[in-house]
Amino acid sequence: MRTTNEINQSPLDIIRQNKEVERRVNFIKAIFLDIFFVFYSVLVVQRAIYYKFILDLRDIPFSWEGILLVFIISVVISVCWTFTRTSISCKLFGVAKNNKVTKWTVEIFGWFLFNITFIAGWIITKLSIVDLFSSEGLQGAERLFGALFRPEFGIFDDALFAMIETIYIALLATLISIPITLLLSFFTARNLMKSSKFTFAVYYVLRLVLNFIRSIEPLIWAIIFSVWVGIGPFAGMIALLVHTIASNAKLYSEAIEGIEQGPVEAITATGANKVQVVWYAVVPQIVLPFLSFTIYRWDINVRMATIIGLVGGGGIGTMLMQYQGLARWHEVGLIVLMIALVVWVMDYVSAKIREAIY
Amino acid sequence: MILKVNNLHKIYKNGTHALKGINFEVEKGEFLVIIGLSGSGKSTLLRCINRLIEPTAGTVEFLGENVTHVTGEELRKVKTQIGMVFQHFNLINRHSVLKNVISGKLGQLKTLNSIFGNFSEEIYDEAYRSLEIVGIREKADERADSLSGGQQQRVAIARSLMQSPKLLLADEPVASLDPATSNSVMQFFEKVNKEFGTTVICNLHFLSLVRRYATRVIALKAGEIIYEGQPKEINEEWFKTIYGDEAEEVEIR
Numbered sequence: 153m154r155t156t157n158e159i160n161q162s163p164l165d166i167i168r169q170n171k172e173v174e175r176r177v178n179f180i181k182a183i184f185l186d187i188f189f190v191f192y193s194v195l196v197v198q199r200a201i202y203y204k205f206i207l208d209l210r211d212i213p214f215s216w217e218g219i220l221l222v223f224i225i226s227v228v229i230s231v232c233w234t235f236t237r238t239s240i241s242c243k244l245f246g247v248a249k250n251n252k253v254t255k256w257t258v259e260i261f262g263w264f265l266f267n268i269t270f271i272a273g274w275i276i277t278k279l280s281i282v283d284l285f286s287s288e289g290l291q292g293a294e295r296l297f298g299a300l301f302r303p304e305f306g307i308f309d310d311a312l313f314a315m316i317e318t319i320y321i322a323l324l325a326t327l328i329s330i331p332i333t334l335l336l337s338f339f340t341a342r343n344l345m346k347s348s349k350f351t352f353a354v355y356y357v358l359r360l361v362l363n364f365i366r367s368i369e370p371l372i373w374a375i376i377f378s379v380w381v382g383i384g385p386f387a388g389m390i391a392l393l394v395h396t397i398a399s400n401a402k403l404y405s406e407a408i409e410g411i412e413q414g415p416v417e418a419i420t421a422t423g424a425n426k427v428q429v430v431w432y433a434v435v436p437q438i439v440l441p442f443l444s445f446t447i448y449r450w451d452i453n454v455r456m457a458t459i460i461g462l463v464g465g466g467g468i469g470t471m472l473m474q475y476q477g478l479a480r481w482h483e484v485g486l487i488v489l490m491i492a493l494v495v496w497v498m499d500y501v502s503a504k505i506r507e508a509i510y
Numbered sequence: 511m512i513l514k515v516n517n518l519h520k521i522y523k524n525g526t527h528a529l530k531g532i533n534f535e536v537e538k539g540e541f542l543v544i545i546g547l548s549g550s551g552k553s554t555l556l557r558c559i560n561r562l563i564e565p566t567a568g569t570v571e572f573l574g575e576n577v578t579h580v581t582g583e584e585l586r587k588v589k590t591q592i593g594m595v596f597q598h599f600n601l602i603n604r605h606s607v608l609k610n611v612i613s614g615k616l617g618q619l620k621t622l623n624s625i626f627g628n629f630s631e632e633i634y635d636e637a638y639r640s641l642e643i644v645g646i647r648e649k650a651d652e653r654a655d656s657l658s659g660g661q662q663q664r665v666a667i668a669r670s671l672m673q674s675p676k677l678l679l680a681d682e683p684v685a686s687l688d689p690a691t692s693n694s695v696m697q698f699f700e701k702v703n704k705e706f707g708t709t710v711i712c713n714l715h716f717l718s719l720v721r722r723y724a725t726r727v728i729a730l731k732a733g734e735i736i737y738e739g740q741p742k743e744i745n746e747e748w749f750k751t752i753y754g755d756e757a758e759e760v761e762i763r
């Protein structure tokens with residue numbers, strides 16, 4: 153906290169100084185962003201467009217020295233460019249000169265970036281109309297679709313049990329996630345945690361961990377847990393659980409961050425402590441969104457549980473994988489049909505429930 | 511003297527200098543009204559008094575004690591003695607009126623009791639009495655958001671009465687109400703002020719309300735006090751200084 157003296161001397165100076173500092177910081181940010189833009193464009197043009205497309209090389213020459221050279225050249229060019237204050241990053245960070253040159257460079261370079269990115273994407277994905285409509289490929293597709301649309305009902309009993317297993321995997325993952333997510337969400341809501349340095353540190357670390365967990369797909373978690381606890385429904389359930397906690401903690405905490413501040417202010421003003429403020433002013437505002445997110449997540453988990461089965465997470469997915477491996481497309485057809493049906497019903501039911509509670 | 515504000519400054523993080531050295535005193539039993547344009551610092555000033563906002567510099571003395579830097583338990587004790595009513599009522603919409611009123615008592619209750627809704631008979635009695643004072647006892651079991659604006663504000667007043675406040679802050683309490691309702695809500699502030707001797711500090715916009723209810727007026731402009739005196743002394747000239755040359759006085763009755 154500033155002392156009285158400092159304030160009395162020059163509050164306006166402080167404001168002015170802050171603005172100057174902000175401008176400098178933005179300029180430095182602009183330098184880095186310009187380096188990135190230029191380095192990126194040179195690399196894409198050289199490697200994707202020139203080597204791969206124009207020269208059509210099979211093995212693209214690669215050496216770290218070459219990359220370093222490109223980087224140094226990019227740095228030199230972009231720093232010069234930034235200092236003219238007409239670059240695209242200067243514009244983005246609001247430190248550009250307001251003239252015609254800036255306007256033109258921003259427009260031209262913006263288009264250039266967009267186009268080379270699109271072209272590089274085209275080259276890298278090997279986008280090919282010829283492959284899509286080759287007669288050989290079309291025959292294969294015809295054979296497959298023909299089988300899928302004539303499902304084999306002989307395995308219906310097994311498929312039904314596997315489907316039930318999948319639904320329960322999803323349900324249990326969702327149920328167990330609720331209390332854990334609830335607890336976590338309060339500790340990952342910025343507005344509740346920013347008051348002291350310690351709580352903010354907890355908030356920050358928790359967010360980081362949850363972001364990391366969420367960024368790993370449930371499919372990968374299923375692989376990890378099928379090694380950990382063995383292949384089967386338990387591995388699938390726990391994989392879904394982990395991902396559900398991480399995803400819903402974010403949704404829940406965002407709901408907490410989006411609450412109306414008025415009631416919080418009012419309850420704080422009565423002299424209530426932090427726990428009381430949360431219970432009286434925050435919780436009543438988030439009960440409905442929490443319920444809604446959770447039901448929606450159950451719906452998502454049913455869909456994911458089928459996918460997770462593909463890597464040994466149990467349920468209908470595992471069954472699908474087995475028949476696909478044997479190329480028994482009529483059986484695969486039945487399983488796909490059942491999955492589609494269940495997902496459709498879940499989608500409908502969860503939407504109806506969510507409508508009803510709002 | 512119940513409140514003394516000394517050279518109070520507030521500079522927000524974005525650089526806005528909202529309060530520029532505010533000095534004033536409030537005697538017990540006064541009905542002080544603060545007027546000024548939107549953005550003149552009225553709300554910031556009220557929130558600095560009960561520390562919903564931390565002042566950047568200066569001091570606030572409440573009941574003779576400097577409360578500017580108290581924290582934790584002590585700060586909550588100060589807050590329990592200062593009631594506050596807001597422009598948008600700030601009730602808990604999904605709770606009943608009664609529960610909203612009881613929440614005014616939270617600062618004096620044990621955490622566990624308040625979470626499990628363990629309230630003593632006395633607290634219920636007190637809540638019903640508070641509702642009676644503002645004349646809506648019969649609405650006790652209804653949901654707060656089913657009430658009209660004026661009724662919600664009366665619930666908010668009842669909530670602050672649960673604190674048995676020595677000082678009642680009101681931040682534009684009638685700004686989102688129609689003129690007739692405004693007047694009736696203001697009458698409840700007057701009642702609290704006269705019958706219980708509670709000191710009231712109230713932000714208002716309409717001069718007709720100021721003249722009728724205030725015992726003293728402070729006018730803020732761009733974070734500074736530019737007028738302090740009796741409501742009847744605000745003439746045409748002062749009005750233009752406070753609200754700008756373009757402004758014209760609007761009467762509400």
